[in-house]
Amino acid sequence: MKKKTTVNVAPGFFYSYAATETQIHDNRNVAVFFREKDLRPGTRMNLHFTRTSSNAAFLPRSVANSIPFSSKRLPDILSLFSVLSDSPEAEALEKTLRECEEPASAGETRYCATSLESMVDFSSASLGTRDVLAVSTEVSKKGTPKQAYTITPSGVQRLVGSKAVACHAQPFAYAVFYCHVTRATKAYLVSLAGQDGAKVDAVVVCHTDTSGWNPKHLAFQLLQVKPGTVPVCHFLPQDHIVWAPRR
Structure with missing residues (x-):
């Protein structure tokens, strides 16, 4: 019998953060993160694919660069966008x-992209090539918000390269992505194939070196492992993007 794994598809992506007692309690029976060994055809997972951003649009880089982007300038930003x-x-x-x-974790390079152009430039520079591929989770046939999915027989394909850039949508007055x-x-x-016929082409990121993460990060609390011991994986929500070398 295949092991059934429960996964929440909206984990925290800031690896320097410690899990709160509330997070641990709320996710005690929900494996927000999972092990790479579970990433194989036939594995059954309870998933909830959601969009986490407000569908805000990107601004042209010239416009985005003219707007302050600093917590010290928050009053100016609120005034500019008429936010109370x-x-x-x-x-x-x-x-x-x-x-x-926030400062980057050990072994991490991070950047908040305020335009599509800046996201592409950061991703290309980080990967060492302009020939990059952008992928995101796609739900081709919607089912119930949360249900059991099974990885299809030929459903695991690794992207090229030993590293990838993940960009996570953040709530803001316009499109902002935390890329790292x-x-x-x-x-x-x-x-993935859902119980009710839903089909999902999902993006999974696995971190094989977690030694620089906060020892109290939610991943370690839920998996009961220590930093740097096992690869830690998670699915990405629909509005997040992974960049990898095309070849």
Whole structure:
């Protein structure tokens, strides 16, 4: 019998953060992260594919570069976009700015892209080539929001290269992506079939070196492993992007 694994598809992507007691309690029976050995045809997982951004549009780089992007300039940003200072929107904007200003973890290079051009430039420079491929999770036939999926017989395809750039959509007044590249990262395209007929072509990122992560990160709390001991994998939500060399 194939082992059934439960996975939440919206994990935290900031590896310097420690898990809160609430996160641990809420996810005690939900494996937000999973082991690479479970990434094989026939594995059954409970998944919930969601969009996490507000579908905000990218600004042209010239426009984005003219707008302040700093927590120190938050009042100016709120005024520019007519956002009330005591609103949930203001809180979300401030959180994104502060997370973009956090120092990188050991072995990680990070960048918050405020335009499509800057995202492409960062990804190409990080991968050492302009010939790059951008992939994201796609739900071709929608089913129920949360259900059991099975990896199809030929459903695991590894992308080229020993590292990949992952870009995660952040809540902001316009499109902002937190992009980062870490050492010893593998990226996969995984074909999934849902119980109700839903089809998903999902992106999976596996980190084979987690030695620089916070020892109290949620991944270690849920998997009951220590930093640097086993590869840690997670699916990406639909509006996040992985860049890898085309060949």
